[in-house]
Amino acid sequence: MNHNRPETSRRETAEPKLRSGASTAGITANDRLRGWLLHHREMAAEAWRRFMAAPLSSAMTSLVIAIALALPAALYVGLANFQQAVAGWDGQPQISVFMDKRARPQALQQFAGKLEADPLVAEVQEVTPEQALAEFEAQSGFGDVLDGLQENPLPTVFLLRPASANQAELETLAQRLRDSALTDSVVLDVAWVQRLAQLTALAQRLLLGFAALLAVGVVLVVVNTIRLHIESRRDEILVVKLVGATNAFVRRPFLYSGFWYGLTGGLVAWGLVMLGLALLSGPAQDLAQSYQSSFELRGMGVTTMLLLVGGAAILGLLGAWVAVMRHISGIEPR
Amino acid sequence: MIKFDNVTKRYETGQDALARVSLEIGRGELVFLTGHSGAGKSTLLKLLTAIEKPTRGQIIVGGQNLGRLSRGQVPYFRRNIGIVFQNHQLLFDRSVFDNVALPLQVAGYAPRDVARRVRAALDKVGLLSKERQNPIALSGGEQQRVGIARAVVNKPSLLVADEPTGNLDPELSAEVMGLFRQFNAVGVTVLVASHDLELIRRMQQRVLALQAGQLIYDGVPAHEPQPA
Numbered sequence: 247m248n249h250n251r252p253e254t255s256r257r258e259t260a261e262p263k264l265r266s267g268a269s270t271a272g273i274t275a276n277d278r279l280r281g282w283l284l285h286h287r288e289m290a291a292e293a294w295r296r297f298m299a300a301p302l303s304s305a306m307t308s309l310v311i312a313i314a315l316a317l318p319a320a321l322y323v324g325l326a327n328f329q330q331a332v333a334g335w336d337g338q339p340q341i342s343v344f345m346d347k348r349a350r351p352q353a354l355q356q357f358a359g360k361l362e363a364d365p366l367v368a369e370v371q372e373v374t375p376e377q378a379l380a381e382f383e384a385q386s387g388f389g390d391v392l393d394g395l396q397e398n399p400l401p402t403v404f405l406l407r408p409a410s411a412n413q414a415e416l417e418t419l420a421q422r423l424r425d426s427a428l429t430d431s432v433v434l435d436v437a438w439v440q441r442l443a444q445l446t447a448l449a450q451r452l453l454l455g456f457a458a459l460l461a462v463g464v465v466l467v468v469v470n471t472i473r474l475h476i477e478s479r480r481d482e483i484l485v486v487k488l489v490g491a492t493n494a495f496v497r498r499p500f501l502y503s504g505f506w507y508g509l510t511g512g513l514v515a516w517g518l519v520m521l522g523l524a525l526l527s528g529p530a531q532d533l534a535q536s537y538q539s540s541f542e543l544r545g546m547g548v549t550t551m552l553l554l555v556g557g558a559a560i561l562g563l564l565g566a567w568v569a570v571m572r573h574i575s576g577i578e579p580r
Numbered sequence: 581m582i583k584f585d586n587v588t589k590r591y592e593t594g595q596d597a598l599a600r601v602s603l604e605i606g607r608g609e610l611v612f613l614t615g616h617s618g619a620g621k622s623t624l625l626k627l628l629t630a631i632e633k634p635t636r637g638q639i640i641v642g643g644q645n646l647g648r649l650s651r652g653q654v655p656y657f658r659r660n661i662g663i664v665f666q667n668h669q670l671l672f673d674r675s676v677f678d679n680v681a682l683p684l685q686v687a688g689y690a691p692r693d694v695a696r697r698v699r700a701a702l703d704k705v706g707l708l709s710k711e712r713q714n715p716i717a718l719s720g721g722e723q724q725r726v727g728i729a730r731a732v733v734n735k736p737s738l739l740v741a742d743e744p745t746g747n748l749d750p751e752l753s754a755e756v757m758g759l760f761r762q763f764n765a766v767g768v769t770v771l772v773a774s775h776d777l778e779l780i781r782r783m784q785q786r787v788l789a790l791q792a793g794q795l796i797y798d799g800v801p802a803h804e805p806q807p808a
């Protein structure tokens with residue numbers, strides 16, 4: 247990787263033998279370093295000028311990169327939002343105990359007392375049929391229909407917060423509750439919490455694979471674009487090699503081109519994700535409101551944005567590197 | 581300065597472009613290399629500039645054994661040789677100035693030194709007034725002189741030219757040859773390949789003649805043409 251090192255080291259070996267001495271004032275190491283830095287700056291600027299000189303084809307390449315990166319980035323943001331949304335449900339298991347409609351109030355009272363005394367139960371919340379009905383009416387808007395009913399069809403429900411999250415203990419507790427003659431059904435809300443965590447992990451894994459695949463695609467797009475650049479500047483490469491250009495010198499402008507493709511692609515990808523978020527934030531808020539949630543669609547943090555744009559620039563550089571390594575050393579004066 | 585010891589170059593086609601050539605050129609000499617088309621002149625210059633590798637034999641340039649030169653060392657070696665080759669012409673996407681500046685940028689000179697040296701080189705070939713022009717707007721003779729300016733801008737100790745007067749009329753050819761004489765006068769070793777025997781004879785310099793890859797003549801021709 248000697249491309250980022252001043253081209254001075256080997257010079258000493260070849261030069262003194264040929265130089266006749268006093269006639270040529272050699273250049274100092276300091277001069278060379280400055281010349282090298284200057285060349286980097288010039289090549290970066292020149293690569294940018296070339297990028298802008300063919301705006302349409304450059305834009306196409308950048309857009310391809312942008313789309314390839316925007317997809318996983320959008321999924322990532324979506325997943326982060328999803329996790330954010332479900333974070334409110336703290337994942338603590340809950341047991342809903344639906345009581346038999348025919349159970350007498352005293353029996354229910356006794357049952358509630360037993361539950362409170364149970365060491366496996368941390369908290370008991372009773373939802374009376376009246377409460378449940380009121381809530382249902384408020385949320386569903388079916389109040390009129392329910393008014394027509396002779397009696398409240400809803401049972402009493404006890405919402406239990408178990409003292410432990412231990413799977414076996416929870417099952418024991420649920421089974422004991424089911425066995426009681428007073429209960430109609432018992433729902434242990436632990437499975438979906440687990441399933442949610444598993445699904446999230448799976449989505450993350452898929453996203454990672456997807457992103458890796460698309461990153462390879464980005465690199466290949468840049469490799470091909472830079473290969474075309476190299477072909478179109480063949481004559482120039484031959485001439486500079488003839489006047490003593492090292493491979494590192496010849497590579498430099500192409501590496502910068504790749505860097506610019508990646509960087510602009512990354513920026514456009516970021517823009518696409520932001521645009522998508524802007525379009526979705528309204529509907530997402532409505533949806534959240536209908537769930538009485540304070541959830542708000544979150545954008546991309548600065549770190550993620552820098553990661554996206556910087557990563558894109560690195561992928562561009564990588565693609566250019568592959569292209570120059572494969573194609574430049576083969577172009578030699580004949 | 582230059583030493584060929586029993587050098588043979590066989591191309592992949594099986595063609596022996598040079599066969600057991602031995603020669604020596606001292607520091608500060610001006611030498612012409614002649615021979616019919618296909619005699620091996622270009623091949624000899626390509627071996628000298630490490631563009632091609634010899635099949636057999638040893639080449640030493642400026643104390644450097646080219647057989648021991650690694651790929652990575654070749655660029656640094658070339659920076660000490662001014663090369664005027666017909667098929668490696670000027671770049672038409674940049675000015676005369678930028679064309680001549682290439683060897684200096686490659687070697688990492690500071691911009692102020694680049695400008696000073698480029699102007700000095702263009703002044704020597706009489707093209708200082710055209711530095712901002714695109715070389716495509718210049719005449720054939722002027723383009724050749726830009727190529728020479730590019731070859732000498734780095735003040736090489738050795739200058740090699742392959743058919744530098746190939747497409748030029750006699751007057752312009754004489755002018756270009758005059759330039760080589762000037763560079764030689766300030767101590768540069770110059771080797772010029774040309775099949776223009778008439779012109780070479782008038783120069784009254786040492787001549788190496790090749791025929792079918794073999795060195796058949798080495799000396800200063802008399803007033804009469806001296807074919808072998």
Ligand SMILES: Nc1ncnc2c1ncn2[C@@H]1O[C@H](COP(=O)(O)OP(=O)(O)O)[C@@H](O)[C@H]1O
Pocket residue numbers: 591592593595596597615616617618619620621622623624
């Ligand atoms: N790259 C090459 N591959 C195969 N044969 C070549 C190559 N270059 C030159 N030759 C052959 O080598 C011989 C010498 O060529 P060259 O050195 O170009 O002669 P000159 O410059 O004197 O005209 C010719 O017969 C030519 O066909």
Ligand SMILES: [Mg+2]
Pocket residue numbers: 618621622623742
């Ligand atoms: Mg030739």
